[in-house]
Amino acid sequence: MAAIKRIGFAGSVVCVLALSGPAAAANQGPEYTDCVPSTSQVTFAPGYAVSMCFEYERDGGPAQADAIDFGLGSRQSGLLWFFDPDNAEVLIKVLDGCEVNGHRWVFVAPVTTLAFNLSVEETATGNRWVHRNPRGGVTAQARSDLTAFPCGTAAASSASLTWPGASFAAPLPGPMAEIRHAVSGATANCTPRPVTTLGGFTVSMCVEYERAGTSVAAEVRDYGLDSSQSA
Numbered sequence: 001m002a003a004i005k006r007i008g009f010a011g012s013v014v015c016v017l018a019l020s021g022p023a024a025a026a027n028q029g030p031e032y033t034d035c036v037p038s039t040s041q042v043t044f045a046p047g048y049a050v051s052m053c054f055e056y057e058r059d060g061g062p063a064q065a066d067a068i069d070f071g072l073g074s075r076q077s078g079l080l081w082f083f084d085p086d087n088a089e090v091l092i093k094v095l096d097g098c099e100v101n102g103h104r105w106v107f108v109a110p111v112t113t114l115a116f117n118l119s120v121e122e123t124a125t126g127n128r129w130v131h132r133n134p135r136g137g138v139t140a141q142a143r144s145d146l147t148a149f150p151c152g153t154a155a156a157s158s159a160s161l162t163w164p165g166a167s168f169a170a171p172l173p174g175p176m177a178e179i180r181h182a183v184s185g186a187t188a189n190c191t192p193r194p195v196t197t198l199g200g201f202t203v204s205m206c207v208e209y210e211r212a213g214t215s216v217a218a219e220v221r222d223y224g225l226d227s228s229q230s231a
Helices: 022-027
Strands: 002-009 012-019 042-044 048-058 061-066 077-081 088-097 103-110 115-122 128-133 143-150 158-163 166-171 193-198 201-211 214-219
Touching: 042 077, 048 077, 048 088, 088 115, 103 115, 103 128, 128 143
Parallel strands: 128 166
Antiparallel strands: 002 012, 042 048, 048 061, 048 115, 077 088, 088 103, 103 143, 115 128, 158 166, 193 201, 201 214
């Protein structure tokens, strides 16, 4: 629906078109949860803490909770779940890329449609890297950042990133020319082989990467989560 308002300015009349309903909602952008993690769930050396909260529906209304650490016992990778440890929701990695491009890298692979707020804090500086998913049942996007945190003690340029109830800084995206990936849209030539079985479904996968200027294919290995839904 649209309403026309007549507003007078010094003898003139200005007509303002005010939108409501679906058209107005489309112009407002995505709506995010206001949840704030109560604590960090995963920590990585040499001082990176992962915190995550999510929003879901309970008894007909919104409810909020912290994600729970699966407990991989890894120095670089963490796995989080929401309701059932058999159903992993988010994989997150913080990798040391200092010798490659002078930064530490962050990778997040969420597999959920729930709204969430996730951050990785560099405890030495207080800088934070943020990833969020809006309300509305939107499938969360995977995200990678090869300039998430600069190595060393040098201060990074930062921008204020906030959500309701939280406020902190995170490094601005930087050039990524040092890291070279395959051309977008290119398909790996390797042949996927069975890796694991989930509830009667066989998962097959292979990976292709560059080594010494040559494309190399390799088989993927099962981590062994002992889950019927997640691998």
